Amino acid sequence: MTHVAAAPAGRRDPYALGHGEGAAAGHGAGGPASKRIIVGYGFWIFLLSDIVMFSALFATYAVLVDRTAGGPSGKDLFDLGSAAAETGFLLASSFICGLASLAAAVRSKRWFYIAMAATCILGLGFLALEIDEFAKFIIEGNGPTRSAFLSAFFTLVGCHGLHVSGGILWLLTMIAQVFAKGFRADIMRRFLCFALFWHALDIIWVGLFTIVYLMGVYV
């Protein structure tokens, strides 16, 4: 422990590689990692497994994309203007969620609430556009039962939309918890997980707008 404590800020060579002294975390010598790191790492593993689940939905979609059963294809259905607006809403919301983590890091409640409210509004804007798109398809008779292509489309995009809906409920819970309990260590750990979740949703959306919308219309 003395060796680690002597290292400047613990960042230059945190594992003390090449010093012959086993100070690496995870090997017992450096002591257990703090709860915040263990929680963050565990949630990171969950997010990666969630992304693996999405990869299965992406693979299903890619296999079924041409099976339109005589119905409309992506080229006939997709409105790229709406997809671009959804992309903008989600990217802006991810950015402002980052500002909320900075506000939480410096314990500024006011900026935390402002940033979280903006994140929420942009997320709701994204959801509104997506629900509008789904409703339009279903009213025109192009619901998930129309063809294998549309089943795969509604499953993939709908699953992402469900994640965003869940994320918004979580976001509101975080605002309420910070309001009621302040920036306590356990609340900060939950917020760390929420921020990771929200950023990961935007990463999945990058794959979605590229593979579903852009390639659906142009390829």
Place this chain on the structure above:
Amino acid sequence: MSDAQTHDPSLELDTAPGDEHLDGSGVAEGVIAYLIGLGLATLLTIASFLLPVVNLVWPPSIPVALTVLAIAQMGVHLVFFLHITTGPDNTNNVMALAFGVLIVLLVIGGSLWIMSNMNHHMAPMAGTMEMSH
């Protein structure tokens, strides 16, 4: 191992993904990092949406170009929004990410490969197109 030591971030050997590192530099540096991320992601998004329209690249290469832009943007998100770095305090996070990417590539690549192979072998049979609907 006292609590005081484990909770002093300067003594941590690892970093949680997404954790903010405000090492005395204040909020400004953090905001600038997020702004750089936002700028790069916006540029890549605009490039993705314009690429097929502006007639700048050879049309058959558009899917590959779009894929490259998407992967680049995912990288921007990982670095600037999730704070995944190559530093030694991030080794565990990067290893988990590498394993996740491996599984994603296996699932997507494997599915497409197997299904296109099956389609290829089924093609001469009359009526399969109808059945597969």
